[in-house]
Amino acid sequence: MLKLHIVEVSEEQEPPLLDEVEEVEEEKPVEIEAIQEDNGGSNSNSENDQKTEKEDDTNEKPASSEDPELKEVEMDDWLFEFAQLFRTHVGIDPDAHIDLHELGMEMCSEALEETVTSEEAQVLFDKAASKFQEVAALAFFNWGNVHMCAARKRIPIDDSGDKEMVATRLQAAYDWVKEKYTLAKEKYEEALSIKPDFYEGLLALGQQQFEMAKLYWSFVVAKKDDLSKWDPTETINLFDSAEEKMKSATEMWEKLEEQRAKEAKDPNVSKKEELLKKKSKTSTEVSGEEAAEQAAVMRSQIHLFWGNMLFERSQVECKLGLTGWKKNLDTAVERFKLAGASEVDISTVLKNHCSNAETVENMEKKVEDPSPAAISKGDDGDQS
Structure with missing residues (x-):
């Protein structure tokens, strides 16, 4: 339920109205002209002084806009959004002037308390x-x-x-x-x-x-x-x-x-x-295209790491004579392809596998020291 409090205040606490400010500015030139008429018989030096003072007053008039009571204040985004939130929950016009500190703080606390218990706020708290x-x-x-x-x-x-x-x-x-x-x-x-x-x-x-x-x-x-x-x-x-x-x-x-x-x-x-991006000037959120590109890179890295792991395991199993090393090697090759590796790189990796090294070593041994079976096969081939 919305509570409205009406309290009588002194004139000093009332904000200056726009019409009153304009009347004060219009009275200043009239006073200056009256002073000039009273001093009309003075010497030229006093006239020059008056002109100088008048020019100074004219130059100082824009500075009067720097008065803390009259200058404009640039509102941050969060302040504007909070005003909208205040208006939504409290139910009053945020542009209306309320120069009562205690009542304002009380309403603000009630609004914030209500915001904290809202469902949308809980989602933000969970993310935080x-x-x-x-x-x-x-x-x-x-x-x-x-x-x-x-x-x-x-x-x-x-x-x-x-x-x-x-x-x-x-x-x-x-x-x-x-x-x-x-x-x-x-x-x-x-x-x-x-x-x-x-x-x-x-x-x-x-x-x-x-x-x-x-x-x-x-x-x-x-x-x-x-x-x-x-x-x-x-x-x-x-x-x-x-x-x-x-x-x-x-x-x-x-x-x-x-x-x-x-x-x-x-x-x-x-x-x-x-x-949330507007609220945080140091937001590090990425666009949809950048997120998709990062996802593709991550997927490629996962396949590459998985392929390396299976490749090393197949080498260990091959050295130990365990079954399954060929299957792990084939799976590693598939992972390398999914990671985007070129055929040349994959071929180079396969050449470095211990199974190929053992095959080459066995072939070299056969050439240096041919077995009796190989000799008999050769003789049979010559006889045929």
């Missing part, structure tokens, strides 16, 4: 909370990235010296990198605990699992251990975990993209976004 939640998750995400970068920038191991010294250095480097990867995993998990739908954190966690699997494999190869006696279960589990997180992060990202596309088509949501 989501943004702050994302900021907190992003802090842990970047913290984890620092540990990942530090692990990748590890100084190469000095392989000079005896085997025991090199093995000690190798173990120390392995432990240090493993610790960095573990710290990165903890930060990524903290980010996901704050914001479960933070797909960037889930992608980073998948990357961490993938790098950890490569670390285990590289350490075994560097030690020149017998692969037939090495248990690859933990490494394979890390590859599985990385792929699982890649799938979950991709699904999460696709859902967010679908939601963004729906909001872009919704006229009501579009109007709200435009209003």
Whole structure:
């Protein structure tokens, strides 16, 4: 219910009317002319002084518009929008003059309280909370990235010296990198605990699992251990975990993209976004074309990372003689194509696969030391 309060105030609190201001300005020239008539018999110096004073008064008249009580005030967008909001909820004309501070503050508080409990305001509050939640998750995400970068920038191991010294250095480097990867995993998990739908954190966690699997494999190869006696279960589990997180992060990202596309088509949501852009001069919102371009880049990066992960896994499985490496290699090639990689780049990658290296090595061995079967086949061919 709207309450109107009528209170009697003194004349000093009444604002100056436009007619009164004009009458005051019209009286000033009349006073100046009267002074000039009284001093008509004075010398020329006084006349010049009066002319100078008159010119000064004329020059000072525009400055009178700078009077704080009369100068115009440029209103910010938020102030105008708040006035409209005030008018909607309180139900009075915001242009009407109310020079009573206590009553104005009371009505303003009532209007704001009503606005806070409105449904539209709750949507904005939810968005604000989501943004702050994302900021907190992003802090842990970047913290984890620092540990990942530090692990990748590890100084190469000095392989000079005896085997025991090199093995000690190798173990120390392995432990240090493993610790960095573990710290990165903890930060990524903290980010996901704050914001479960933070797909960037889930992608980073998948990357961490993938790098950890490569670390285990590289350490075994560097030690020149017998692969037939090495248990690859933990490494394979890390590859599985990385792929699982890649799938979950991709699904999460696709859902967010679908939601963004729906909001872009919704006229009501579009109007709200435009209003928020006008309110914030430092808005970082992107256009629809830019958002679509960013989505295409993200999709390409996901396919590329997924293809690299499957390619490395197929190499490990091929070296260990495990089944399934060919399937993972074919799937990796499909991912590279979806990422937009050229046929030349894909061919170069396939040539570097360990399966091709082993084939070339086996062919070279056959040429240098031909087997009895090959000789017998050759003899048979000559006899035929």
